[in-house]
Every structure is written in structure tokens, then in C-alpha cells.
Amino acid sequence: MAPRGIVVVVYPGIQSLDAVGPIEVFSTANREAGRPEYALGLAALSGRSVRAMSGLAIGVDHRLRDVRGAIDTLLVAGGDGTVDAMQDAALVAAIQRLAPRSRRVASVCSGAFILAEAGLLDGRRATTHWSVCDALAARYPAISVDADPIFVRDGNIFTSAGVTAGMDLALALVEDDLGRDLALRVARRLVLFLRRPGNQSQFSAQLAAQVAQRDGIRDLQQWIADHPDADLSVAKMADRAGMSERNFARCFKDEIGVTPARYVENVRLEVARRLLEETDETIAVVAASSGFATAETMRRVFVRALRTGPTEYRRRFHAAAA
8 A cells, every 4th residue: 555645734933843743653653564654744835944933944845836646634733823824825725725635634733723714624623722722713613612622533624732732643543544553552652642532631640551442431531530539439430331340340451451440549649649739738638639538548559659658749849849
């Protein structure tokens, strides 16, 4: 099979990681597959290098008008330069010309504004960087803007949240194209989540325990992250997943790699760490908010996992101390 053609659209003032991050994911997929699954190219109106927000010069492979034939994935980067880019009639027209020739169209961060200006998001659900979701919704009322997800798929249109979320999106596309096993190898190589679920607040407990393939367990993972202080007994979780306790425990361990109890404990530990770092709540309140039965239970988990207690952890890592 011929490599899938990936065209990344850039312009002056892009966030460099919006372009480079997905390219690294696709190129790593090529290396892990041992063959060129993707043919990667950057395109700009002028065909010359563009200057990113950081001042980095980004080399360009093609002028947009010279991009011919079918495209597998058309991806538009975001950044501070989006404000000028979305008002560039030639750039918007190029996107409108290339989109129908693309199997799928995607944006990273504020690149969604360019897709919106091209009329590609009308009547669709979309997301962008959390800081400009309100602006996207106000400017383009025909779009259903969702500020929570890391990325959104609506038909063959994909939009993602800010910066590193573009890598999450690219990894999901690799999984769609080449399967979970290869995507997992790419994730491990790049030290990424295989697929970050849900909203922008993702806990690192889910880095070691990857997202399940079964919808019921995958949805449960997100629910646990959102409700760490709920009753998360095996019986309750099995019921929420629509499974028997025995089958749930077995499937959870097979898909996630840890037992349900250990997974819940890891998520609660991450919640407690965040609260200790960012708030002045008492240890007892932190324990209750994180889902630990008592402050002493939380202390034992901290000592076992981190080799320090909650009080000492706060002393070292609280934002005020920093």
C-alpha cells in the first residue's frame, strides 16, 4: 500500500508543537511499523519557511497551491498567528479546496478557527484550546463547541484542544489506521497516554494504566476520574459497567493491567496530590475529597507509593512553597 499522505498546514505565528508534535507521532509510527505508513509534508501559502510563535523557523515542503491529488489527512496547526491566518482569504480558500480531497480533516488548538472560517465546522461539534472556546462559539454560532474533550470527532472532521492534545489526536488517528498494538508502541516510545479520555484534567494514574477497549470500562475510567469520592467498590463499579462482579474484575485487569482496587487507589492518590499542591484544604478534607475513608488511610497510601506522608508532601510541593 502507498503511504498515507499527511499534509500539515502552517503559517506565520503557529505554535510549533501543534505541527511538530503530530508529525513526531506519525513519523514514530513509521519507525515502529518498519515501513513508511505515512508520507509527511508541511505546506504554506508561500512555500517558504514560517516563523513560529517561539521564533523557531519551520521549514516547509510545499506551496498550498501545489498540493495535488488525494490527501489522507489535512491537519491545520494553531497558534497566535491564527488571528491573521483566518482573515487571509487565500489561505482559507486553499483549505476549502483541499478539504474535499481529504479523507479526514483535523485541527490542533486554535486551528479550529481556520476550519470554522472555511465553513467546515458548521453544524458540527468541535473543540479548541479551553481559553478560546467561548470566542469560537461566539464567532461561529453554527458550531456546537464543547470545551471539555481533548479532541472531538464529528464525521471525518477532527478538532483538538491545545498544544500537546494534537499529539493525543494524532495517536488516536494512528490507532484507527494501524491498530492498538502499534499505537501503544508509539505511545511508549514517546512517553504518551495511549488515549487520554474525557476532559482537560487528566491524571497521570492513567498513563501507566491505559484506556480500555470496552466502552463500559472506558466510560467507567472517566467516571472514576470525575468522582473519586464516590462508592468505588467492585460491586458498584461492575454495576456501572453493566457486568457481573467476577467478569468485571477479570476484564478490568486484562484491559487496564491493574486490579480495579489498585486503579481506584492510584486515581485517588493523584487527586490528593493535586489538592495538596494547589489548595490549603486540611488533610482531612483532602482525604475525603479524594475518596479515602480516613486521613490515616491516605497517609498509608502516600507512604507506600511516594515514601512520604501527605503533610511532608505538601511542604515540598505546595504552590505557595514553590
